[in-house]
Amino acid sequence: MSDKSHSKSNYQRNILDNLNTSVVLLNADLHIEYINPASENLFQISSRQAAGAKLDKIILVEQAFKSRLLYAINNFHPISEHEACITLPDGREIIVDYALNPLQLADQQMQLILEISHMDRHIRIAREEKLLSEQSATRNLVRGMAHEIKNPLGGLRGAAQLLERELPSEDLREYTQIIIGEADRLQSLVDRMLGPNNLPKKRNINIHQVLEHVRQLIQVELTEDDHIDFTLDYDPSLPEIMADSDMMIQAILNITGNAVQALAGNGEITYKTRPLRHFTIGHTHHRLVLQTDIIDNGPGIVTELQEHIFFPMVTGRAEGTGLGLSIAQSIINQHGGLIKMSSHPGKTIFTIYLPLEYAHG
Ligand SMILES: Nc1ncnc2c1ncn2[C@@H]1O[C@H](COP(=O)(O)OP(=O)(O)OP(=O)(O)O)[C@@H](O)[C@H]1O
Ligand SMILES: [Mg+2]
Structure with a gap:
């Protein structure tokens, strides 16, 4: 191994070592290949004890969880779950958000990355x-x-x-x-x-058409001096959603409009869509959920505003009314969905989750 690649892999290992998220690398037989220090802490086991052991050594793998692991491996498909309950070998139950990501590096056997973030349910x-x-x-x-x-x-x-x-x-x-x-x-x-007073008039709609419509509305408002680029990262295999098209346009327009304002004439907005399997919204477990990310590379949301950003009247702009996001949130809630935000300078992401399984019901 050259010095350079050696220091690169050390560097990457260092990142894994410092993550708060627990990472477990599994092989296709569900044996542990590696755990990071956050996992050592969570599962009270050293990485040496864990290496080579079956996953059962750290998590009691009941049938539903096992079938998800196998599904992810056999279909080479990522799965994530929100507020899942997992049981530790000593019988303790913990509530976690987890993601399963299959990984295949050239000429290597298939592996599965299990990422777990633990959050105390009561808190x-x-x-x-x-x-x-x-x-x-x-x-x-x-x-x-x-x-x-x-x-x-x-x-x-x-x-x-x-x-x-x-x-x-x-x-x-x-x-x-x-x-x-x-x-x-x-x-x-x-x-x-x-806010929106009427009940949503739901019909089968294509989320990409909604996004394209909003993009056009935004683009006609831009002037020649504006340099706002749109990157579209759509998953074309997504089924249609049952939703009120005008309301969806309103919600996405409010979020994108904020991004345009934050970029002040210069920057990039990304629309990204993905299906998510087995995802919990509120207390409801869904087999299939649509995830839509609206990302901008602007200055980010002021820290003091972040906690209450979806509240009405919360604004960081002199001429703002602070209603855009609270309206977007009530629209998404009316569709049984969830909206989340994460923001730091250079990257602000608004993520909308919408249930998909009744799309053709
Ligand atoms: N992508 C973003 N980047 C930076 N700040 C943002 C972003 N999105 C929202 N904000 C901040 O959140 C505040 C609230 O947004 P919201 O859309 O609810 O209200 P507003 O844009 O101030 O007013 P309105 O939309 O009612 O005209 C904004 O004023 C802005 O400070
Ligand atoms: Mg706004």
């Missing part, structure tokens, strides 16, 4: 419950306020129109027009604050 549920109750409290407050503003607005606008008809001089129309124009602006703001 997670408590945190999600707190978030949900905060969200619904804020939403109620916002809707209440929006209703209170909406009612007198109609009267205000009507009175300005009546006044306009009685004006002694045309010059004064300028003022009534301001009242009417501002009342209309406020009206559309409160309509947005109230």
Whole structure:
């Protein structure tokens, strides 16, 4: 091995050693080839003890889990699961998110990478419950306020129109027009604050058509000085989803519009779609889920905003209303889906998960 490749593999090993995620490398017979230190910690076993042992040595492999492992290997297909329960040999049960990724390097036997992130279920549920109750409290407050503003607005606008008809001089129309124009602006703001009111009109739609539509809407808004490139990484094998096309366009437009604003005329937006097998959204386990990522290489979301980014009225822009993401979230929730965000300078990802199995139901 040359010095260079030696130091490269040391470097890669170093990364694995420092990951918080547990990584287990398995061969096709489900024997352990390697575990990283995070796995040593989680499973209370040294990598030397683990190497060569059956997976059972660290996880009690029940039938459902085994069939997923075999499915991933036999079909060379990645699988991930959210909030899965796994049992350790000492009987302890832990809740984890895991991903199975088959790997085949040239002239080597097939291997399987098992990545596990452990999250204490109680902490997670408590945190999600707190978030949900905060969200619904804020939403109620916002809707209440929006209703209170909406009612007198109609009267205000009507009175300005009546006044306009009685004006002694045309010059004064300028003022009534301001009242009417501002009342209309406020009206559309409160309509947005109230959010989508109708139930989604679901039919079979192609997610790629939705994404393409949004891309065109964005592109016609760009000027000659803007250099925003779109990278499209679509999985063409994806089935259609049962969804309200206009609502999906709205949700994806809100997210992409933010990315365009963050890029300030220069950067790249990536649309990526993938199927996910065996994925849990909330408490529901789905056989097939559509994952759509909207990625930009802009400056990232300000750290202080990140925790509450989906709340209404949370904005980092002077002229922003802070409604775009909360509307996107309620649309995705109405479709039984989930929306997540991760952001740091140079990479912001909004991920939408939507259940797929009823697409043809
Ligand atoms: N891709 C992104 N990169 C950087 N910051 C972002 C990104 N997406 C959202 N943000 C931040 O999140 C804030 C909230 O976004 P949201 O769409 O909810 O409201 P807004 O864009 O401020 O206003 P509105 O969409 O209602 O006009 C934005 O103001 C911005 O600071
Ligand atoms: Mg926005």
